[in-house]
Amino acid sequence: MKERIDPNLYNDLEKFGIDVGNWNECYHCGNCTATCPLTEKGSLFPRKEIRFLQLGLKNELATSAEPWLCYYCGDCSKKCPRDANPGELMMSLRRYLTSIYDWTGLAKRIYTSKIFEIATILVISLIVMVLYLNFTFFPSGEGAWTGNDGGVLINKIAPWKRIHFGDWLMAGTLAFFLITNIFNMWLNIIVKDKSVKVPFIAYFTEVFSVVINFFTQKRFNKCDNDNKPYWVIHLFLMLSYVMLFTMIVFFLQWFQTDSVHPVWHPQRLLGYISTIGLFVGIIYFINNRIKKAKENSKYSHYTDWTFLVMLFLTTLTGILLHFFRINGMAQATYITYLIHLMCLVPMLTIEVPFSKWSHLAYRPFAIYFANVKKSALKKQVKL
């Protein structure tokens, strides 16, 4: 099939990356592909992706799963003989693909306009504030709001049922967007690729790859050994996040209690471990980006910062919230709860289906789709 070259795609895509603009310098030696420990026959990257970009083959880019197969160890960029920065290209492509999968067009706006992103965050924060002020109760006298164990009776301030309702509403909406986007991804990666016919059974045989890759990020570990701590921290951060998310969204009743449990109580223990995981991870990544310590933190798109900063603020307010609650500081708890939600909700709303958070879902699914395709191809060859 003939495809028309699109010389403008390059400029469009530059907005999704930082102004590093030297992908055109690539002279196709193939060093990056061969350096990458994750490439294998059938999924060659990053050189081919650079090629598609240079020639503006939009269809090729939109239908490739390869950007998600890369965990950005940065070896390719380090050893690139022309400093064409293939690693950062893969990063930018992930942003670009996020906007391709998103049918609402919001992702593209967020990724290409800083102002739009900030404005969205502010608007959502304001909505959260209005709702919170309407549906919660401001603690007046001190004593009435404190339990026997000295902790704040938090469910009196923000009854878990009401919050839970909000959680479900939000989670449901976001899940809808995310799932439709993943459907879009499936259309792009599998359906539009006419070269493979995927038998239905392949979806079942490969289903474990989603789960495994989601919970272990084991492919990341195949990257260069220098990145071991990076992988550990990244995984820990992700698992902590998932833990907290699960507790808050699905088990709020158990998580948000009026009584202060002892420290070894699973509720507090799990909470602390996850918080540490989150906090250490965020600090580590922020530090990396400030110091530009690694190949993958040399260039930061503003959306990278938004994600980290919002996550940081959410975590910090969460910690404060906990501190105020167990110490019976009811009013402080009320206010911190508000701020916590004002950070958390816009973060999730923007990030989950439209921005960086989505890689949590896209990456394992892309690996899944790639595996499905691979097994289908294998069968095709055998036939």
Place this chain on the structure above:
Amino acid sequence: MSEKKLTAVFFCDTRNGQTDTVDIPAIAEYVKKIPDVAVIWDSKTFPTSYINKIVRKIKSGNIKRIVIAGDMPGLVKNTFTKAMYLCGNNPKDVILASFKEYGAVTKADTECAKAITACSVLGIPFELAAVPDENPGHPETLVIGGGIAGIQASLEIADSGNKVYLVERTGTIGGHMAMFDKTFPTLDCAACILTPKMVEVGQHQNIELMTYCEVKNISGEPGNYKVKILKKARFVNLATCIGCGICVEKCPTLVPSEFDSKTTMRKAVYIPFPQAVPNKYLIDAENCRYVKEKKCGVCVKACPVNLCINLEEKDEEVEITVGNIIVATGFKIFDAAKMEQYGYGKFPNVVTSLEFERLVNASGPTEGKIKLKTQNKKGNWLFTKEGKEPQSIALIHCIGSRDIHYNKYCSRVCCMYSLKLAHLVKEKLPESQVYEFFIDMRAFGKGYEEFYKRIEHEGVHIIRGRTAQIEEKDGQLLLRSEDMLNDDILEQKIDMAILAVGLEPREDADAISKMLGISRTEDGWFMEANSNSDTVTTSKGGISIAGVCQGPKDIPDAVAQASAAAARVIQSIITGKVKKSIKNLQLENIESKAKQLSNVI
């Protein structure tokens, strides 16, 4: 006389934080005073990307001619030609003043740059206005470096009946070419074609061959250079040595042979290689036990000629006077160990191309048999005749070349010599698998493309894709490379990898350039006077460059350049004059000459 044309001078300022560059504001100040110059534009305040803006400016200023001045002003020239066309002016009235073209690079060259700009403004070719002065010239010539370029230049001048001093640092002339087994694309053996020339140098009555010597200092001026040459102690008398080699038999000290790229051992007393010129022995002071610690001296006792070996010999210094100097100091190969991913130095059977040249050579460590290294009792990995034959060999191009981390430039010869080595492997081991990994195949010379096709038909696997790394696995080498044209990633097991190392300026290139007062490019190669029309003269009068020291080149190009350098010298001998550099000219002289010429034209 031509009609007056209002001229705009555009300064293309490409300085990016470098400090030692020509002083553009000073030049602008100077140029303003030239009549006809209506306006000065500067790239800092005047973007060239909007042609319409330029058109407006030309129209409003009634400009009829534009001079673009800068290091490489040609890069923006066509913006202005188009603007001139759109204004209805003659596009040929866009004139360049390229500072770098005439070697004006540093702050000290500002005067030269002024002259270049002035000539362009006056419409006079710079070469016609800047005619260098001449000194009376001494008829003798010094050639530094005894590689093929130095040999060629020396013979050329000596054949014209003039005296040449050929100074060579090592014990023999021949340079790198003598180390090669075959030469591409004709595959004739390097020694067969080179050694007759070497012998001719050794026997030529007009050539004073000074091997094992180094140029220490140069003073004086073009046409009359006083050169101090250090004659390193050879300890063996060149006149009486009969070349019997008994001393070598007795010498107890073993050192790796430089000539064999350290694939074999030589003694502390040695002849660099059997066809060396002069074919006489010498003692390497760094390794001789007697010279170092006054022990041994066996060679003296063994030598059948009385007083031939004198271990008390001291270095000497001689001074000669010459009119012209040709620098042909050549190159060194890129140190492959710098690229850790290929494991050179770590895996024994990862070798450089130069080592492999010696391996396939009939006088190399295995008498020309291609063998893998084997470990001896001491644990050293060596090439021996008893070694195993490799079943598969990979050649990897562009080692240290075309890479911003190492050398940005292309080394020009590696593609072709790799093809040649692939052929040699196929010839000697027809059953073996040979792989070549390349980026762009640069087979550009006469007969080269045909050679490339021939090697392809011989069954060598020529793969587009630079090898990323070599690892060791199960006693074999495992190489990883993309096979771009087959949409595949290769994890190839091989027995031996040959790294096609690039060429680099010699480590003492800087010292030599300072001693001689000639400039170097960013890459470290010596800089020619004009990259198009004069690649042999330098920024200093009476000093020419030839061969790879000017930039990588293959043998025919090096030979042609050496002869061209000799032409300059012979011309100067015939006329009895040596041209000084244009940099010695006074700005006023150039200017007045240019004005004079512009009146004539």
Place this chain on the structure above:
Amino acid sequence: MSYKPTIVAFLCNWCSYTGADLAGTSRIKYAPNIRVIRIMCSGRVDPTFVLKSLREGADGVLICGCHPGDCHYHEGNYKCLRRYHLLQKYIQQMGIPKDRLRLEWISASEGKQFAQLVDEFTESVAKLGKSEIRQVMETLT
């Protein structure tokens, strides 16, 4: 003790003679039955030289030149090759085994190869035994 033949060899000045010298400087040992005559080019080998050698009683004649394409005089070696094939036929007709005459290419760097060639040729000539012409001469005297 096996027969010790006498072999006359014509070596071209530019490649083969230099190669033979290289065998010497490299101290590579070979059979001592060869007697070398230096000529400028293998193309100079006049058939009469070969016939004369045989007539004088030589047991073998060896001609060495530059490898094809390497000839110092462009193509002298090709001309030699043509004459060689004719000569082999000719001596055979005279009752001399054609293997008493041999042409090989030796380059200036092939000292080792030269030594091997001499050993090999000496052995094969020794197997052929005393030259037919010499046998006749001896019976005549």
Place this chain on the structure above:
Amino acid sequence: MEEKRIGVYICWCGTNISLMVDVETVAKEMAKLPNVVISKDYKYVCSDPGQDIIIKDIKEHNLNRIVVASCSPRMHELTFRKTLVKAGLNPYYFEMANIREQDSWVHTDRVEATKKAKALIAAAINRVSFHEALDSRSVEINPATFIIGGGISGLSAALEIADSGKKVFLIERSGRMGGHVADFDLTFPYMYSAQQMITPLIQRVKSHQNIELFLNSEIKEIFGYIGNFESTIHSKDGKETAVKFGNVIIATGLKTFDPSNIENYGYGKLPDVITSFEFEKMLLNGIIKTKDGKEPKNIAIIHCVGSRNKNYHEYCSRTCCMTALKYANQIRCELPKANIFDIYADMRSFGKGCEEFYTLSSRRNIKFLMFDQENDLPKIVSANSGDNCDMLIEINEKLTGKTIEVPADMVILMVGMEARENAKEIAHAVGISMCGNSFYIERHPKLDPVATTTNGVYIAGGCQAPKEIPDSVAQAKAAAARILATIAKGSVEVEVTTACVNEDFCCGCQTCIKVCPYTAISFDAEKKVSVVNEVLCKGCGTCGSGCPTGAIKCKHFTDMQILSQIEGIMKISHLELQEA
């Protein structure tokens, strides 16, 4: 005939020879051979005292032939020839027996090695009796040089020679100098002005007192040999000038490939498919536009047109890659918004500064596409109205493995270089040879890239093979160097050991003429015999072995000399047999 008085000197070379050869016995036995007056052995014959002994003996014993048995003649033949000259003898009355490299160093049996030494020395003694005195010959050089072609190579060579104060005749077929370079706007990789570079050269050539310029002129044939050529210059206006000169430089350059018969490109049919040289003219005129006067939005450059493809030319034209990059940069200046597509096969940016120029170009938003120049040429077709461009190029892009359509409003074909149509006539006129693709053959592809097999005739620039400006200039100057060297000496030594013809024996079969690689033999139609031009002869002796009547004598390698050498060898082996 004079009496032969031979002196034989056998060297011990320390123990190098004496260890394996019984030097003393050999010396004694050699003394018994006919005509041998003296036979001595000495420790180092090559040493100064050794040479003194020879000189003394020559004088005392009136020796007229000398044999030294020692190392290889490649080592010391010249040394001993000089010794003979010192003693007043002709240097060619000398012969050497190699009993070191080819005897003592390669054998292990002392008896056999000694026998061999005897045979070799006896052969040398036999041979030396037939040696003749040869005098070194030289011809005088006419200091004028004849240069064909007024392009950059011809101009550079002319100036180099003329600046040395030597006369140059420069002829150019067309009416203007500068050749192809005069048509260029800029040069790669530093984008210097080609015009500003070539103009001063032309002006200097025009006004140089030592250069006689013939524009619109051609030659039919050149007669003579090195140092003494002559020819007639035919000018287009009918004028004829006879000139004499000593050396010739051919710098006739090359011409561009005509892409009309590459069907895929539609050159000649599609109006906006143009060659690189047509595009260069646009650049010089300051405006890039299509045939209907529009500014092109999409410009494609296709490399290797007519090069590296067995249907056209197999060779690489060396300059097109960099020229294409130069164009891409120039287009970027003139049309900042245009899409530039560079369709290449291998990017051959090998020269000084060229790889850097390639890197720089890749930063200027130029799209590079790789095609298969050998088997799969892109196809250019007219676009449809909806395509928003004039043409479409369909290309199987190698680096993606996809078939891609490239929009184009203008396509520049980087045409390769080929030999000029009259290359053969010139080769014939001057007497040099061509290789398969009509470029001239150099004497040696590596060590002598400017000389030809005809002495005194040099080639420079594009007529030898396609090359870029700096390499052409270097080659032109190299040719000038060679010529200046011969002029400086005033004469040129010619080979002494040449062939000569005994006219009494020559039957006029002309076999020798066919086998001579140097066209040194011609046929004298009047006498009906072959004549050797000793200036051209290099002494390979091929004619000698081809001559059916023995009329050709190869000096210093005469039939008699070699036959006697054979006798000498066999004599010793007969003696041995008799002893046995």
